Amino acid sequence: MRIALAYLSVILLWATTPLAIKWSIESAGFLFGVTARMAIGTLCVLLVLLLSKHRLVWHGKAQLTYTAVALQIYGSMLVIYWAAQFIPSGWISVIAGLTPLITALLAALWLGEQSLTWGKLLSYFMGIAGLLIMFGSALDLNHDAVLGMAGVLFGVFLQAFSAVWVKRIDAKLPALVQVAGGLLLALLAYILTWRVVGEQLPTEVSFISSASILYLGVVATTLGFVLYYYLLTQLETTQVALITLVCPVMALLLGHTINHELLTQKIIIGTALILTALFIHLFFDRFLRLKKQ
Numbered sequence: 293m294r295i296a297l298a299y300l301s302v303i304l305l306w307a308t309t310p311l312a313i314k315w316s317i318e319s320a321g322f323l324f325g326v327t328a329r330m331a332i333g334t335l336c337v338l339l340v341l342l343l344s345k346h347r348l349v350w351h352g353k354a355q356l357t358y359t360a361v362a363l364q365i366y367g368s369m370l371v372i373y374w375a376a377q378f379i380p381s382g383w384i385s386v387i388a389g390l391t392p393l394i395t396a397l398l399a400a401l402w403l404g405e406q407s408l409t410w411g412k413l414l415s416y417f418m419g420i421a422g423l424l425i426m427f428g429s430a431l432d433l434n435h436d437a438v439l440g441m442a443g444v445l446f447g448v449f450l451q452a453f454s455a456v457w458v459k460r461i462d463a464k465l466p467a468l469v470q471v472a473g474g475l476l477l478a479l480l481a482y483i484l485t486w487r488v489v490g491e492q493l494p495t496e497v498s499f500i501s502s503a504s505i506l507y508l509g510v511v512a513t514t515l516g517f518v519l520y521y522y523l524l525t526q527l528e529t530t531q532v533a534l535i536t537l538v539c540p541v542m543a544l545l546l547g548h549t550i551n552h553e554l555l556t557q558k559i560i561i562g563t564a565l566i567l568t569a570l571f572i573h574l575f576f577d578r579f580l581r582l583k584k585q
Contacts, residue, residue, distance in 0.1 A: 295526050298519045303535055305516040307542035310381040311551060312512065316504035317376060320497045323489065325505060326373040327482040330365065332509025334475040340514065341472045348473055353463035360461060361474025364454035366481040368447040375443030378436040380553035383426065385543030386563045387444045389536050389570050393419050394452040396573065402456055411576030415569040422565030429558035471517055534574075537567055 317325040341348070348354075376384060393415055423445070430437035458470065465473075485491075523532050540563060547553035 295523070298522055299527075299535070302516060302519050302523060303538050303542070305512050305519070306535060306539040307385065307546060309508065309512050309516075310376070310384040310543050311546050312504040312508050313373060313376050313384065314381040314547075314551065315500050316508060317373060317501070318498065319501045320494045320505070321491075322373040322377055323370075323482075323486065323491050324494055324497075325501070326369055327479075327486065328505045329508040329513065330369070330475060330479050330482055332506065333513030334472075334479050336510055336514035337468070337472050337475055337517070340518065341468055344468060346466050346469050348469060349465070353461055354465060354469075354473065356461050357458055357463040357465055357470055358473030358477050360454050360457040361470050362477035362481065363457070364451045365471075365474050365478035368450040368454065369478075370447075370482075370485070371443050371450065372447040375440040375447065378440030379430065379444070380547050381551060382540070382544035382547035382553060382555075383441065383559070384444055386426065386540040386559075386566055387423070387441065388448055388451075389540045389566050390419055390423065390445075391448050391452055392536060392570060393573055394449055395455050398452055398456045399459070403460060411572055414576065415573035417569075418565050418572065419569035422562045422567075422569060425558055425562035425565065429556055429562065432556070432558070433554070467517075537570055537574075540567060 313325070316329065320328070372384065393412075396412060397416065427438060427441055430441045463470075520532075544555060544559070544563060548555040
């Protein structure tokens with residue numbers, strides 16, 4: 293029952309995060325929204341770290357790991373928050389569904405992992421086809437929507453690159469320590485960005501934006517992280533990866549129902565192709581192995 297509750301919670305958290313990002317930047321601006329979220333998330337994660345038996349370490353490999361994690365928390369999230377200004381929230385979740393495919397491709401190229409099987413190649417082809425259809429739908433909207441999609445795709449690439457880099461460093465640090473160190477470095481980068489850009493604090497932040505920032509910082513960043521790694525210790529990786537098949541559909545429906553976001557035939561077809569690509573990526577090669585036995 294505990295595992296099932298954690299699984300359902302992670303699905304709900306991941307499915308609602310894109311809409312919360314969209315709401316958090318409506319009156320506050322994307323830079324304030326993401327910086328405030330990470331400041332709150334950093335405080336919460338450091339509190340969890342303090343209550344746990346883990347402590348931050350600062351040897352060479354640890355510093356490299358924190359830098360790699362910060363690449364995702366700062367680089368990827370900054371770009372995605374910027375892109376969220378221009379596209380419906382559900383699109384963010386759909387494009388993020390490509391993360392396992394991009395991660396596997398980078399792992400094959402950088403770590404030498406044997407992941408370029410026929411099943412994986414088929415999944416890449418279908419994923420690209422779905423992405424092209426999504427870009428076509430963005431062209432139907434406006435030029436900014438195309439920029440938004442490109443931004444999310446670049447953010448997903450940075451996230452995958454960060455994951456493979458952490459694995460290459462192989463510092464063998466607990467996940468909580470990795471994220472706490474990465475959050476600290478990322479928060480410093482966000483503050484530096486504020487100084488360089490000369491951003492001003494928003495004069496007025498709506499209730500929905502404030503609530504969304506608080507939700508993202510306390511719940512999505514902290515609780516979502518703890519529950520996700522709890523599931524990784526209790527279930528097979530493929531079972532956890534199924535979450536990425538469910539969340540895009542839920543995120544699209546939430547955005548369409550609650551935020552009245554556009555849901556066209558092209559978006560549905562592109563989403564279906566990307567989710568099919570992810571399913572093939574996860575299970576096609578396993579099915580072939582079972583068939584040979």
